[in-house]
Amino acid sequence: MDDRLRQPEIEVVGAVIVRDGLVLCAQRGPDGSLSGKWEFPGGKVEHGESGRLALEREIDEELRCVVEVGDEIATTRYDDGRVVVVLTTFWCQIVSGTPQLTEHTALRWVAPGDLGGLDWAPADVPAVELVATRLAP
Numbered sequence: 060m061d062d063r064l065r066q067p068e069i070e071v072v073g074a075v076i077v078r079d080g081l082v083l084c085a086q087r088g089p090d091g092s093l094s095g096k097w098e099f100p101g102g103k104v105e106h107g108e109s110g111r112l113a114l115e116r117e118i119d120e121e122l123r124c125v126v127e128v129g130d131e132i133a134t135t136r137y138d139d140g141r142v143v144v145v146l147t148t149f150w151c152q153i154v155s156g157t158p159q160l161t162e163h164t165a166l167r168w169v170a171p172g173d174l175g176g177l178d179w180a181p182a183d184v185p186a187v188e189l190v191a192t193r194l195a196p
């Protein structure tokens with residue numbers, strides 16, 4: 060396809076933080092895009108940054124925690140008609156700190172079987188299904 064016709068892409072990383080079998084889910088704040096939708100904490104990868112480093116930085120900024128970033132879960136693409144969200148998710152573990160609310164409206168630890176009950180950002184739906192399947196007992 061002609062590059063000029065292609066939708067701009069944003070590269071986003073999301074942390075799937077698991078503790079005691081529960082997954083940390085974050086609800087986007089009232090301002091900005093996708094307000095009220097649920098997402099994995101994380102954010103946009105900056106120019107020249109690796110996905111893993113971006114995730115460590117975003118989690119530090121957003122949740123005031125240090126995470127160890129493990130294996131990649133998936134990279135999925137979602138075209139919202141304006142941009143293509145390229146979302147890469149990673150298994151993560153908190154190594155220090157307790158998640159704090161800074162930008163989000165709510166944080167919730169959710170059982171794998173209940174993940175599908177949240178109103179997720181559309182780009183996250185394939186990753187949510189994968190996580191629920193992989194963590195199913």
Ligand SMILES: Nc1nc2c([nH]c(=O)n2[C@H]2C[C@H](O)[C@@H](COP(=O)(O)OP(=O)(O)OP(=O)(O)O)O2)c(=O)[nH]1
Pocket residue numbers: 071072073091092093097098099100101102103144146180181182183
């Ligand atoms: N952090 C995060 N962002 C996600 C997910 N799914 C998804 O579509 N996004 C989108 C929302 C945002 O447009 C973008 C992440 O941007 P960000 O968190 O760094 O910054 P932001 O809220 O200021 O973004 P924006 O309002 O300018 O779009 O990716 C997800 O699971 N986690």
